[in-house]
Amino acid sequence: MAFSAQYTSRPITDIFTSDTDINRRECRRTVPMKVLILGLGRTGTASMRTAMKELGYVDTYHMMNCSIENPPDALMWMDALTAKYDGIGAPFTRADWDQLLGNCQAVCDWPAVAFAKELIEAYPEAKVILTNRDVDSWHASTMRTVFWRVSDPELRYLHHFSWAAGMYYPMLKKFFDTFFRGDFEHQGKEVFINHYNEVRSLVPKVNLLEFRVQDGWEPLCKFLGQPIPMGSKFPNTNDNRDFVSRSRRRNRMQMLNVGVRFLEIAVLVAICAFLVSVLWRL
Numbered sequence: 001m002a003f004s005a006q007y008t009s010r011p012i013t014d015i016f017t018s019d020t021d022i023n024r025r026e027c028r029r030t031v032p033m034k035v036l037i038l039g040l041g042r043t044g045t046a047s048m049r050t051a052m053k054e055l056g057y058v059d060t061y062h063m064m065n066c067s068i069e070n071p072p073d074a075l076m077w078m079d080a081l082t083a084k085y086d087g088i089g090a091p092f093t094r095a096d097w098d099q100l101l102g103n104c105q106a107v108c109d110w111p112a113v114a115f116a117k118e119l120i121e122a123y124p125e126a127k128v129i130l131t132n133r134d135v136d137s138w139h140a141s142t143m144r145t146v147f148w149r150v151s152d153p154e155l156r157y158l159h160h161f162s163w164a165a166g167m168y169y170p171m172l173k174k175f176f177d178t179f180f181r182g183d184f185e186h187q188g189k190e191v192f193i194n195h196y197n198e199v200r201s202l203v204p205k206v207n208l209l210e211f212r213v214q215d216g217w218e219p220l221c222k223f224l225g226q227p228i229p230m231g232s233k234f235p236n237t238n239d240n241r242d243f244v245s246r247s248r249r250r251n252r253m254q255m256l257n258v259g260v261r262f263l264e265i266a267v268l269v270a271i272c273a274f275l276v277s278v279l280w281r282l
Contacts, residue, residue, distance in 0.1 A: 002079050002089055003075040003076070003078035003079050003082070004023075004024070004025045004075040004076045004078075004079050006075060007023045007025070007072050007075055008163070009021050010163060011163050011257075011261060013257060013260040013261040013264050014163055014164070014257040014260075014261075015256075015257065015260060016253040016254075016256040016257050016260075017068075017164065017250075017253045017254065017257060019068070019069065019070065019071050019164055020069065020070045021070070021071075021072055022070050022072065022073075023072055024070075024072065024073055024076050024099050024100045024102075025076065025099055026099075027099050027100075027102050027103070028098060028099065028102050029098035029101075029102035030102055030103055031058045031102075031103065031104070031105050032105065032125075033097075033101065033104070033105060033106070033107070033123045033125075033126050034057065034105045034106060034126055034127065035052070035057065035060075035105065035106035035107075035126055035127050035128075035129060035224070036106070036107055036116075036119050036120065036123060036126045036127070036128045036129070037052075037060065037106060037107065037108035037109075037128075037129045037130075037131060038108075038112075038113055038116045038119070038120075038128060038129070038130055038199050039108070039113070039129070039130045039131030039132055039196075039211075040110065040113050040131075040138070040192060040195060041063060041109045041110045041113070041142070041146060042133075042138055042141045042142045042145065042146065043131040043132055043133045043138060043212075043213075044131050044133070044212070044213035045062060045063075045108040045109040045131060046062065046064070046109075046237045047213050047234070047235045047236055047237050048060065048108055048129075048131060048213070049062045049064075049108060049109075049237075050235035050237050051217075051220065051234060051235050052105075052106050054229055054232065054235070055221070055224065055226045055229070056226070057105040057106050058103065058104065058105045059103055059104040059105065059106075060104060060105070060106040060107065060108055061101050061104040061106070061107040061108065061109075061112060062108055062109045063109045063110055063111070064109075065104075066111075066168060066171070067168050067172075067250075068246075068250060071163070071164035071165075071167045071168050072167060073100065074167040074168045074170070074171035074172075075167055075171075076096075076099070076100045077100075077111050077171050077175075078170065078171045078174060079092075079096075080092045080096070080100075080111075080115060081111065081114065081171070081174050081175060081178055082174070084114070084115070084118075084178075085178040091118070092115070092118060092122075093122070094122040094123070097118075097119065097122050097123075107119065108131070110146070110175055110179070111171065111172075111175045111179070113179075113195065114175060114178070114179040116195065116198065116199050116202070117198070117202060120199075120202050120203060127207055127208075127209070127223065127224065128199065128203045128207055128208050128209070129208075129209045129210075129211050129220075129223070130196060130199055130200070130208065130209070130210045130211065131211055131212070131213065132196065132210055132211065132212055133212060135189050135192050135193065136189070138192060139188050139189050139192070141240060142184070142188065143184075143185070144240050144244070145240055145243040145244065146172075146243075147176070147184050147185070147188075148244065149172065149243075149247055150172055150173055150176050150184075152247065152251075154248075154251045154255075155169050155247075155251060156169065158251060158254050158255065158258070161258045161261075162254045162255075162257060162258055163257070164254060164257075165254055179191065209223040211223075213234060213236070216234045217229060217232075217234055
C-alpha cells in the first residue's frame, strides 16, 4: 500500500500545534513551477525561501513545509523515496510532483534534492539554482542540526504516538538512510560533491546559477529577471541555534498534544466504566 493511502486527518486533540492536514494526493498544480533550488539543505535554503517570497514567488517548498506546516506531505515523500530507492511503487511523474508541489513556484532543501534529476526532467522550463558552501562547514553544520534531528531520541519516541511526528520522522530517517547511504557522518561529504557534479552535468550553464547567500540580491535577481528589493538586506534565517531550539520546542508541543489525546482516552474509559457500573446495578 502506498504511504499516501495511509493519510488520516489531524486529531482534534492536536491543540498545541497549528499544522494543516492537506492531503496532497487530492491537489493539482495551481501555479507554474519556475525555479528548482537544488543545493543541499544547510546551504542557505531557508534564507532562499524567505528571499524568494520577497521577490514575489508564491511559495518555495522547503523541508519546513513538511516538518512543521503540513506533516501529511511526508507520506507522499515516502512514496517517492521508496519508489526510487526500493523499487516499490511507480516512480514519480510530473503529475505526482504537481500534486505534491502544485501550490509552489519553487522548491528547495531536502528531501527534494534527492530527486534533482527527476525534477529537472519534470520541469525543463524551470531555472535551476545551486546554493553552495564549503563542504567541511556544511558537514559540520548538518551534523549539529538535521543529523542531530534524525538521531533525536525524543522525536524517535514521539513518532510512535504523535500524528505529525509519526509521518515526519520515518520520512526523515528514510531520506538519510537512502540519499546519504545510511552513513552521513562518513559519507556525507562524498554525497555532497557527487550531487553538485550531477546537477552541473544535467543543466545547461545558461539555465544554472551557482549561488552563495553571501552573494546577496544582485546575482540572484539578475538570473531570475527580477528587480533588486530596495533597502532590503538579503535574508539570514535558520542558523544552528535557531534550528535546535525550534526543534525542541516542536517536540514539547507534540508531547502536549499526545498528553491531551491520552487524557481524552482516559476520560472516555472512565465514562464507559461509570456507565457499565450504573447498568450493572440496575
